[in-house]
Amino acid sequence: MPSKVMHRKLNIVCEPTPLAASGRLSELLGVELFIKRDDLAGPTLGGNKARQLEYYFGAALSEGADTILITGAVQSNFARLAVAVARAQGMHPIVQLEDRVPGKSDLYRESGNVFLSRLMDAEIMTYPLGEDEAGADGALQERADALKVEGRRPYVIHLSEGHPPLGALGYVDAAKETLDQKDDFDVFVVASGSGSTHAGLLAGLRGAGSGARVIGSCVRRSAAQQGPRVFRTMKLLARLYPGAASVADADIRVWDGALTPGYGQLGPPGIDAIKTMAIYEGLMLDPVYTAKSFAAVLALVESGEITRGSRVCYVHTGGLAALFAYEDVIASCS
Ligand SMILES: Cc1ncc(COP(=O)(O)O)c(C=O)c1O
Incomplete structure (x- = not known):
């Protein structure tokens, strides 16, 4: 029985955000790739x-x-x-x-x-x-x-851990919204920073009866640190959204292959992800979060963890504004 979110909410997001089929990247990668356009969520260039x-x-x-x-x-x-x-x-x-x-x-x-x-x-x-x-x-x-x-x-x-993760409730909603658009995804890929988006999405999917995998790409901490952080957030989220209570530790998958050199810094996988998305889709990623989450899609298709033919939902969490603050870094890698 899916549990309901019962907290006061101010409507900010124009829902639903589009779920766009990505023909050219699907062909390149050999998967069925969809992009959940949360970069279009909300005012002033949007984002998760x-x-x-x-x-x-x-x-x-x-x-x-x-x-x-x-x-x-x-x-x-x-x-x-x-x-x-x-x-x-x-x-x-x-x-x-x-x-x-x-x-x-x-x-x-x-x-x-x-x-x-x-x-x-x-x-x-x-x-x-x-x-x-x-x-x-x-x-x-x-x-x-x-x-x-x-x-x-x-x-x-608040930023620090231990406070009620109200923000994660937004991604419980997003999970349901996405399933209403397409309910047979095999895997979701998303950036994992504070972990609220990751925890909310995973809890929302499980609460709605979806068994799709969720892979969080680490943007700030190693996988060894981020997995437990997402799990702790999940435990706190269960107090706000009971559907989170059934999510097991083993269900939390984090990948940190694009984290180096560290938070807010781009390595080759991130640069490659930005360029691939720009050239194949005419869509912009940001240097801090989505460069690393889309790098996860590229790397995990390559490694076979995301198998050919899979139905993949890449959650574009926005961040466009920051791209302009990294113009010098990106230009120097051309
Ligand atoms: C564009 C973007 N994507 C992803 C994230 C990560 O979200 P979370 O902190 O909920 O893990 C952030 C966090 O600031 C963000 O700005």
């Missing part, structure tokens, strides 16, 4: 985080919030989308940008998502570390506490 924000903003509105605080990498799509939704709701957006990627140029620091957040007049804070989720959340909380003293009503979207 729009689905997640539906639930965070639902909670924020229930609490009467007038200010939204969020933390992320300098080129965070989540932050940029949160700013856009906050603006549309008449809330004050505060974003904290963490120094997560070493040695980046001025282009990285000013273009892409940062440019868009500034254009929407977000209040921007910075955090000097990149691998300190609890510290980054702590700094946001301090700012939120100061706002409360001024009589404001802040809502913090």
Whole structure:
């Protein structure tokens, strides 16, 4: 019996996002490839985080919030989308940008998502570390506490583990939406960062009775770290969506073959994925997330883990804005 999601949600995404058959890549790879166009989900260049924000903003509105605080990498799509939704709701957006990627140029620091957040007049804070989720959340909380003293009503979207993974509920919805479009996929491939998209998608598929495999491509942590992280998120998700309770550890497949050299940095598989998608489909991937998730499709077809003739759903999670912040890196690899 599929379990229902019962949390307040603000409609942000124009649902359903298209599920596009990819003729040329299917021919190239020898699989039946479909692209779930979540890059088209939501405002200001869209992306998967729009689905997640539906639930965070639902909670924020229930609490009467007038200010939204969020933390992320300098080129965070989540932050940029949160700013856009906050603006549309008449809330004050505060974003904290963490120094997560070493040695980046001025282009990285000013273009892409940062440019868009500034254009929407977000209040921007910075955090000097990149691998300190609890510290980054702590700094946001301090700012939120100061706002409360001024009589404001802040809502913090947390980054660190242990908080209810409201965002994953957006991908429980996406799983059902995709199955309504086509219900016989063998495998889904998606980027796995915080793990909320991965956990929500897998739980939503199982909750709806689909046994399709879900492969998460690691963008920030090794497979050895990311698998347990997704499992912990799954356990927390089960408190919000009971369908997640039945997902076994062994059902969580992560692949980290495109992770090197690290978060926010491109290696040869990522560059190749960006070029292949651009040349075969005229579609853009982003350098931080979807370059690595589509690299997983290419590598796993090549290795035979995704067998010829499989029905594959590649979840395009967006991130287009960041492509412009990496123009120099991509150009230097041409
Ligand atoms: C474009 C894009 N794809 C994928 C992800 C990963 O999603 P999650 O953090 O839910 O694992 C992100 C995260 O910011 C993203 O911006």
